Amino acid sequence: MGERTIRVKCIVCPLGCEITVTLRDNEILSIEGHSCSRGEKYAREEVLEPKRVLMTVVKVKGGDLPVVSVKSEKPIPKQLIFEAIRELSKVEVDAPVRIGDVIIENLLGLNVRVIATRNVEKVSES
Ligand code: SF4
Numbered sequence: 001m002g003e004r005t006i007r008v009k010c011i012v013c014p015l016g017c018e019i020t021v022t023l024r025d026n027e028i029l030s031i032e033g034h035s036c037s038r039g040e041k042y043a044r045e046e047v048l049e050p051k052r053v054l055m056t057v058v059k060v061k062g063g064d065l066p067v068v069s070v071k072s073e074k075p076i077p078k079q080l081i082f083e084a085i086r087e088l089s090k091v092e093v094d095a096p097v098r099i100g101d102v103i104i105e106n107l108l109g110l111n112v113r114v115i116a117t118r119n120v121e122k123v124s125e126s
Contacts, residue, residue, distance in 0.1 A: 003029065008046045010039040019043040051075035054084050054114070058103055063095030063120040070103050073113045084108055095122040 003024050010017045019033040021043050028047065034040045045051065053075050057067040076084060084107055093103060097120040104114040 006047050008043045010034060010042050012038045012042050021047045023047065050078040052078050052081060054081055054107075055117075056085050056088055058088050059092040060097060060120050061092055061094050062122055063097065064123050065120045068093070068097045068103075068120045069117045070114050071117050072107060073115055076107065076110055076112055080108060080110070088114065095120050 003022055006021045006023065008019045008021060010019055015035065017033055017035050017039050019031060019039055019042075021031050022029045026048070028044060031040050031043050034043060054072040055069070056071075057069050060066060060068050070088065072084070087108060088104070091103065093101075097103075097116045097118075099116055099119055101116040102113050103116055106112070107114050
């Protein structure tokens with residue numbers, strides 16, 4: 001396979017440098033357009049092993065809302081996002097839920113915690 005270039009917009013800081021990464025097969029030949037080493041690292045990861053913070057919801061039993069929003073504490077490999085969402089769709093937690101509560105301790109064996117990002121109150125049974 002020949003050379004190819006990928007353009008990456010750095011999101012590490014508000015400057016938003018446009019970075020060009022040139023590859024042959026899966027080997028990076030050059031990285032240009034970054035203004036600092038953090039941008040170079042970001043572009044390298046984005047091309048070779050892109051990661052994203054997972055944001056989704058999980059079901060809540062006995063709450064004033066049926067679901068609670070959650071996110072992964074760290075970015076996870078982009079190709080595992082759908083598997084992670086599938087895993088979290090099987091989870092149901094009991095109300096109340098507080099912001100920062102750990103919903104999953106070790107997502108897909110990645111050593112990444114999933115935490116609640118809002119409160120869900122318990123509905124009193126009467
Ligand atoms: S390359 Fe550096 S200066 Fe440019 S957007 Fe990324 S972090 Fe900011």
